[in-house]
Amino acid sequence: MDAEVATERLRSVDDPRLGDDLVSLGLVNDIRVDADTVRISLALGAPYSPVETALADMVRDVFAETGYNLELSAALDRAGPVVDSESADVKNVIAIMSGKGGVGKSTVAANTAVTMARRGARVGLFDADFYGPNLPRMLGVKGVPVGVNDDALFPVRTRGVELMSMGLLTGDDGPVIWRGAMVTDVFTNLWHDISWGTLDYLIVDLPPGTGDTQLTMLQQVPVTGAVIVTTPQETALDDARRGLRLFEEHNTPVLGIVENMSGFLCPDCGNEHPIFDADGGQGLAAEFGLPLLGAIPLDPAIGALGDASDEGDDTDTSPHEAFDAVAANVMDELGEVLRRRHVDRRDESVV
Numbered sequence: 001m002d003a004e005v006a007t008e009r010l011r012s013v014d015d016p017r018l019g020d021d022l023v024s025l026g027l028v029n030d031i032r033v034d035a036d037t038v039r040i041s042l043a044l045g046a047p048y049s050p051v052e053t054a055l056a057d058m059v060r061d062v063f064a065e066t067g068y069n070l071e072l073s074a075a076l077d078r079a080g081p082v083v084d085s086e087s088a089d090v091k092n093v094i095a096i097m098s099g100k101g102g103v104g105k106s107t108v109a110a111n112t113a114v115t116m117a118r119r120g121a122r123v124g125l126f127d128a129d130f131y132g133p134n135l136p137r138m139l140g141v142k143g144v145p146v147g148v149n150d151d152a153l154f155p156v157r158t159r160g161v162e163l164m165s166m167g168l169l170t171g172d173d174g175p176v177i178w179r180g181a182m183v184t185d186v187f188t189n190l191w192h193d194i195s196w197g198t199l200d201y202l203i204v205d206l207p208p209g210t211g212d213t214q215l216t217m218l219q220q221v222p223v224t225g226a227v228i229v230t231t232p233q234e235t236a237l238d239d240a241r242r243g244l245r246l247f248e249e250h251n252t253p254v255l256g257i258v259e260n261m262s263g264f265l266c267p268d269c270g271n272e273h274p275i276f277d278a279d280g281g282q283g284l285a286a287e288f289g290l291p292l293l294g295a296i297p298l299d300p301a302i303g304a305l306g307d308a309s310d311e312g313d314d315t316d317t318s319p320h321e322a323f324d325a326v327a328a329n330v331m332d333e334l335g336e337v338l339r340r341r342h343v344d345r346r347d348e349s350v351v
């Protein structure tokens, strides 16, 4: 087999989201064939996403009976480093935001991160809610000090994810009082000093609304995609609109909406009962033409992710299964954004 024959074989593999085959789309970076091995590099960017995993499996199937070994790799052109430091190689940044406070944004960020890690991804979680950092408590590592070495800060590993939070640095129970400019400074200084290592996904839990932290982050970091968390009774379309406009102004794709507290999951009967006669998530998704990434029930067990935990203990309390769909959909949407961008760039350079 030569590279041409191998390329022809790849024409039978269609990208289910982009609706054409990998070769026509330009998602094949490179093909090399030597004595007994075919080496293929594909333009894929969302590790462990179900769609990209299925694509890789289809490619493997196509070469399964050829008698050749297949070495598959993935590489994607990126705008620049997400974190400008030698001790961090971060592929994708996902910002989690909400219009209002208390809708479960941190809960969604934490559970989605842990679920992605359980699928095999290398995941970091950055608690950018400087005003009320609650991820250390939620993930059971409150009071655990971060490692410091020269200018670098080392995240704390919990439930399979790397966590960094203002809450781990201040170690203070009292409310944190920040002025806007201080948030900007802290964000700027902190962001590039964190020694994340290699991450497939860095999930950032933003404070509610569209304030200084969101603006600073969007100005300084190439956020790959944003997720909006809402509740069924959320009627504040204005808040959501403001958030969406902010992301648009900074060319940041919004991956979709997660509806939290969708119905009450009764611990006695096991059934889910609607409590709010409203469909905030569905409505918001329809209004803005965005996917609904998942609906999370109101379940007392969800608030307990960190309850039984110790530092570094990855074995007990699992995230609620409703987060399986959220994690899968977030990764699939993100992968689609990246592949589409790759195809568009290529089309531009051809014209």
Ligand SMILES: Nc1ncnc2c1ncn2[C@@H]1O[C@H](COP(=O)(O)OP(=O)(O)OP(=O)(O)O)[C@@H](O)[C@H]1O
Residues within 6 Å of the ligand: 098, 100, 101, 102, 103, 104, 105, 106, 107, 108, 129, 132, 134, 207, 208, 260, 261, 296, 297, 298, 299, 300, 301, 302, 303, 304
């Ligand atoms: N689906 C759920 N089922 C049960 N409890 C939940 C659920 N979602 C969130 N909670 C609980 O509601 C409270 C608020 O959630 P969380 O801190 O995630 O909200 P938030 O939007 O991040 O709030 P903030 O505005 O303070 O950033 C927490 O005690 C959390 O455990």
